[in-house]
Amino acid sequence: MPAPIDFYFDFSSPYGYLASRRIDALAAAHGRKVTWRPILLGVAFKATGGAPLPSIPIKGAYAMRDFLRSARFHGIPYHQPTTFPVSTISAVRAFYWLQDRDPAKAVELARTLYNAYFTEDVDISKPENVAQIAGKLGVKAEDLAAALGDAAVKERTKQEVDAAVTKGVFGSPYVIVDGEPFWGMDRLDQVERWLAKGPF
Amino acid sequence: MPAPIDFYFDFSSPYGYLASRRIDALAAAHGRKVTWRPILLGVAFKATGGAPLPSIPIKGAYAMRDFLRSARFHGIPYHQPTTFPVSTISAVRAFYWLQDRDPAKAVELARTLYNAYFTEDVDISKPENVAQIAGKLGVKAEDLAAALGDAAVKERTKQEVDAAVTKGVFGSPYVIVDGEPFWGMDRLDQVERWLAKGPF
Numbered sequence: 285m286p287a288p289i290d291f292y293f294d295f296s297s298p299y300g301y302l303a304s305r306r307i308d309a310l311a312a313a314h315g316r317k318v319t320w321r322p323i324l325l326g327v328a329f330k331a332t333g334g335a336p337l338p339s340i341p342i343k344g345a346y347a348m349r350d351f352l353r354s355a356r357f358h359g360i361p362y363h364q365p366t367t368f369p370v371s372t373i374s375a376v377r378a379f380y381w382l383q384d385r386d387p388a389k390a391v392e393l394a395r396t397l398y399n400a401y402f403t404e405d406v407d408i409s410k411p412e413n414v415a416q417i418a419g420k421l422g423v424k425a426e427d428l429a430a431a432l433g434d435a436a437v438k439e440r441t442k443q444e445v446d447a448a449v450t451k452g453v454f455g456s457p458y459v460i461v462d463g464e465p466f467w468g469m470d471r472l473d474q475v476e477r478w479l480a481k482g483p484f
Numbered sequence: 485m486p487a488p489i490d491f492y493f494d495f496s497s498p499y500g501y502l503a504s505r506r507i508d509a510l511a512a513a514h515g516r517k518v519t520w521r522p523i524l525l526g527v528a529f530k531a532t533g534g535a536p537l538p539s540i541p542i543k544g545a546y547a548m549r550d551f552l553r554s555a556r557f558h559g560i561p562y563h564q565p566t567t568f569p570v571s572t573i574s575a576v577r578a579f580y581w582l583q584d585r586d587p588a589k590a591v592e593l594a595r596t597l598y599n600a601y602f603t604e605d606v607d608i609s610k611p612e613n614v615a616q617i618a619g620k621l622g623v624k625a626e627d628l629a630a631a632l633g634d635a636a637v638k639e640r641t642k643q644e645v646d647a648a649v650t651k652g653v654f655g656s657p658y659v660i661v662d663g664e665p666f667w668g669m670d671r672l673d674q675v676e677r678w679l680a681k682g683p684f
Contacts, residue, residue: 331541340532340534343532346654350671454542467546470670473557474557484553484556
């Protein structure tokens with residue numbers, strides 16, 4: 285079986301969320317698995333001088349319009365979060381902590397966090413909201429609370445994010461297939477071509 | 485007949501060039517004309533704090549790879565210009581000067597300038613190269629040289645570019661259909677949906 289594809293994303297990224305609703309089916313249609321890799325865009329922005337889209341004059345207003353229109357275009361439920369963007373450090377730490385215990389459940393947590401933020405307007409920057417969401421998946425609130433304050437979990441998260449930046453990940457979503465990088469929800473068509481027919 | 489669509493682009497923009505090879509056929513398939521509107525991205529960048537892609541760390545290297553791959557994906561000839569990006573003020577002035585005399589020929593000039601830069605590696609920042617390209621379309625070199633130094637042509641160009649920035653144009657390509665803005669070669673799929681079925 286060919287190697288899994290790497291799916292990098294920020295939990296506060298609208299285009300990352302849209303891609304999260306498509307990436308597994310896209311990969312599966314071509315016999316591939318997906319490795320979900322949440323990152324912290326703020327760390328990547330330090331390397332590129334980037335900034336959150338809504339903070340950019342003119343382009344930010346366009347982006348807010350494009351998030352909603354792109355969701356409709358792709359037929360994906362989307363509600364613009366009231367608080368946006370937000371820090372997702374707790375969400376990312378929860379993900380990597382859970383990944384070491386139950387990788388499939390970590391992906392389920394990622395999906396549920398994304399849906400909570402982008403369809404139910406839950407502020408996933410709050411550790412208690414992350415805990416509540418994880419709780420629905422059977423994770424004990426006290427275990428997660430302990431994990432979020434654990435130095436080893438913090439270090440693991442830092443290493444994952446730094447490794448992504450070292451690989452050149454500067455945006456969300458960012459997909460790497462067979463070493464080839466694709467940035468953006470709007471590159472999934474090229475990802476599909478690559479998966480179907482190989483390098484082009 | 486429905487209103488023409490506005491196609492804003494910078495002559496030094498790879499994605500603008502790629503869109504230029506598709507936009508007329510796309511519009512014509514839905515009974516629309518295209519108004520070609522060259523701009524100067526550098527002026528727009530002053531409003532948004534933007535910068536040419538190749539100058540951005542990490543993202544720039546990705547972009548250089550994506551230009552070529554996107555051209556192959558869309559089946560469009562592309563050669564990365566040796567000098568890139570370049571100032572396109574002469575090209576834009578030549579376009580608007582010619583538009584007042586022969587609008588169809590101005591669009592032909594735009595196409596020919598784009599092809600010269602992105603397939604034949606002609607440095608279109610040089611007025612003499614713009615003149616030579618225009619010459620192939622029957623424009624007299626001395627008329628064009630006079631136009632490029634003419635205060636009225638300079639003012640006309642400035643007004644066109646400023647009007648674009650006022651409309652919110654911050655990138656290339658940037659397409660406006662029925663008042664709805666679409667940024668990027670990778671939004672032509674949404675432009676097509678809009679043209680085919682109206683607002684979504």
